[in-house]
Amino acid sequence: xxxxxxxxxxxxxxxxxxxxxxxxxxxxxxxxxxxxxxxxxxxxxxxxxxxxxxxxxxxxxxxxxxxxxxxxxxxxxxxxxxxxxxxxxxxxxxxxxxxxxxxxxxxxxxxxxxxxxxxxxxxxxxxxxxxxxxxxxxxxxxxxxxxxxxxxxxxxxxxxxxxxxxxxxxxxxxxxxxxxxxxxxxxxxxxxxxxxxxxxxxxxxxxxxxxxxxxxxxxxxxxxxxxxxxxxxxxxxxxxxxxxxxxxxxxxxxxxxxxxxxxxxxxxxxxxxxxxxxxxxxxxxxxxxxxxxxxxxxxxxxx
Amino acid sequence: xxxxxxxxxxxxxxxxxxxxxxxxxxxxxxxxxxxxxxxxxxxxxxxxxxxxxxxxxxxxxxxxxxxxxxxxxxxxxxxxxxxxxxxxxxxxxxxxxxxxxxxxxxxxxxxxxxxxxxxxxxxxxxxxxxxxxxxxxxxxxxxxxxxxxxxxxxxxxxxxxxxxxxxxxxxxxxxxxxxxxxxxxxxxxxxxxxxxxxxxxxxxxxxxxxxxxxxxxxxxxxxxxxxxxxxxxxxxxxxxxxxxxxxxxxxxxxxxxxxxxxxxxxxxxxxxxxxxxxxxxxxxxxxxxxxxxxxxxxxxxxx
Numbered sequence: 001x002x003x004x005x006x007x008x009x010x011x012x013x014x015x016x017x018x019x020x021x022x023x024x025x026x027x028x029x030x031x032x033x034x035x036x037x038x039x040x041x042x043x044x045x046x047x048x049x050x051x052x053x054x055x056x057x058x059x060x061x062x063x064x065x066x067x068x069x070x071x072x073x074x075x076x077x078x079x080x081x082x083x084x085x086x087x088x089x090x091x092x093x094x095x096x097x098x099x100x101x102x103x104x105x106x107x108x109x110x111x112x113x114x115x116x117x118x119x120x121x122x123x124x125x126x127x128x129x130x131x132x133x134x135x136x137x138x139x140x141x142x143x144x145x146x147x148x149x150x151x152x153x154x155x156x157x158x159x160x161x162x163x164x165x166x167x168x169x170x171x172x173x174x175x176x177x178x179x180x181x182x183x184x185x186x187x188x189x190x191x192x193x194x195x196x197x198x199x200x201x202x203x204x205x206x207x208x209x210x211x212x213x214x215x216x217x218x219x220x221x222x223x224x225x226x227x228x229x230x231x232x233x234x235x236x237x238x239x240x241x242x243x244x245x246x247x248x249x250x251x252x253x254x255x256x257x258x259x260x261x262x263x264x265x266x267x268x269x270x271x272x273x274x275x276x277x278x279x280x281x282x283x284x285x286x287x288x289x290x291x292x293x294x295x296x297x298x299x300x301x302x303x
Numbered sequence: 304x305x306x307x308x309x310x311x312x313x314x315x316x317x318x319x320x321x322x323x324x325x326x327x328x329x330x331x332x333x334x335x336x337x338x339x340x341x342x343x344x345x346x347x348x349x350x351x352x353x354x355x356x357x358x359x360x361x362x363x364x365x366x367x368x369x370x371x372x373x374x375x376x377x378x379x380x381x382x383x384x385x386x387x388x389x390x391x392x393x394x395x396x397x398x399x400x401x402x403x404x405x406x407x408x409x410x411x412x413x414x415x416x417x418x419x420x421x422x423x424x425x426x427x428x429x430x431x432x433x434x435x436x437x438x439x440x441x442x443x444x445x446x447x448x449x450x451x452x453x454x455x456x457x458x459x460x461x462x463x464x465x466x467x468x469x470x471x472x473x474x475x476x477x478x479x480x481x482x483x484x485x486x487x488x489x490x491x492x493x494x495x496x497x498x499x500x501x502x503x504x505x506x507x508x509x510x511x512x513x514x515x516x517x518x519x520x521x522x523x524x525x526x527x528x529x530x531x532x533x534x535x536x537x538x539x540x541x542x543x544x545x546x547x548x549x550x551x552x553x554x555x556x557x558x559x560x561x562x563x564x565x566x567x568x569x570x571x572x573x574x575x576x577x578x579x580x581x582x583x584x585x586x587x588x589x590x591x592x593x594x595x596x597x598x599x600x601x602x603x604x605x606x
Binding site: 115121164171178208209213217218219221222238242245 | 421423452467474510524541545
């Protein structure tokens with residue numbers, strides 16, 4: 001069996017992901033569990049982690065497990081600090097060492113990033129940004145990380161200068177799952193023209209947002225619009241509202257999108273309609289790169 | 304026992320309310336059940352109604368039960384038409400007669416109101432408006448009906464000229480019950496200054512709406528703002544966003560608010576801050592007046 005030098009872990013609200021990495025820096029196992037932070041009590045983290053990675057630990061050595069994400073939140077395993085922006089990415093200054101029962105483990109949780117004004121926080125995205133900046137060290141501009149809580153970050157000289165979070169994905173999910181609109185949205189089909197129209201509408205008239213939502217339902221009742229149109233329109237309204245609020249981040253900029261390919265593709269077409277170019281990068285690839293960079297810093301610091 | 308001449312019913316999504324009315328037009332029983340439209344199948348409506356009102360029916364006569372609200376929606380008892388605005392309130396032209404099993408009942412469902420562009424619908428609020436216009440027949444201006452789906456209606460010469468619905472109450476409830484913010488909102492206390500600041504903020508910068516929502520959470524994490532501040536701020540953001548979209552309805556107008564006193568009071572202070580006067584009317588009183596007016600039209604039409 002290949003020996004594990006260290007293990008990279010991205011432990012978010014709903015998913016735990018781990019990569020075992022050998023002495024040549026190569027990933028040889030990709031592990032995943034649905035034991036996200038939201039379903040765990042603080043005293044359950046160590047056992048949950050061991051369940052996933054125990055087969056890959058040495059019996060007579062200590063293996064470093066380097067974590068990022070909500071695992072370091074107050075409701076996570078143990079709270080890791082926030083680094084206040086503006087600050088360099090990929091640092092380990094505020095990293096938090098967890099004292100584990102199992103002596104084979106050296107668990108380190110990377111800090112999140114925080115901002116004073118407007119108050120904002122991220123945990124996990126800062127590591128994706130660090131990974132991206134390893135690939136493109138001279139990047140100057142804006143990174144957008146679409147998701148449940150979409151982040152826009154302004155980057156300069158390897159620093160996150162400022163950032164802003166939008167509740168976009170969560171609003172979409174709440175409306176899709178729990179609202180009176182939900183009956184009008186049950187489809188996997190997609191009406192791209194309706195999506196782009198709704199983005200434009202919300203960009204030019206964000207104040208109509210909560211009225212436009214009800215209009216989806218009225219239009220379904222009176223004009224029997226299809227579920228794929230209703231769903232795409234809803235998505236367009238929430239993304240358009242976000243783009244209206246994030247205008248200072250994207251106007252006149254080239255954008256790097258980091259996230260799932262389907263969501264990044266929506267943002268890409270929405271931005272394209274505004275004349276904005278963007279390139280897309282896989283979120284998992286970036287977070288792994290970021291964890292690798294942090295591991296190198298950790299080894300340098302301890303050598 | 305006093306004899307029932309007819310029964311007024313407001314049957315909404317979550318509540319069924321009935322008033323028994325004697326031959327002098329006086330209410331002598333107020334009945335209420337939680338069997339709202341959302342928990343009933345179409346074939347359950349008659350039994351549900353009888354369970355509530357049977358003690359007040361004559362055995363040897365037919366009693367008129369005049370209904371308004373979601374009971375006339377597609378997912379209700381039987382679908383009643385919509386009257387298209389602009390149109391007079393208090394009319395019975397498009398009222399729908401339900402053929403019941405129990406021959407003691409004459410059930411009539413009042414039509415809702417609909418609008419083509421922007422597509423919009425109401426069921427129940429048109430009857431509250433009709434009731435209000437019986438009290439103030441010369442009213443010219445804007446009526447606002449705060450609630451799960453807040454309505455703004457422009458009134459002229461006893462007609463609803465146009466109206467617009469905002470998903471305000473529902474967004475607030477979704478965020479309070481189901482979102483990641485919910486942990487920061489568990490209180491019944493209230494920070495009025497935070498509410499008014501948030502209304503102002505959303506009115507002047509509605510495009511930041513989904514960002515401000517996340518900021519509530521960040522502010523709770525970084526600055527430990529109290530739950531009463533977070534909750535009032537959330538309420539202010541959703542109501543302020545609505546006021547931004549409804550500006551054409553309230554700017555330079557005197558407003559009549561119809562609804563629950565607590566919610567109307569929030570709207571009243573928010574509008575006052577913008578220099579707008581408003582008077583408040585109880586929603587139950589108004590719907591009962593509206594049903595009484597419709598009953599008189601019904602009797603006139605059949606005599």
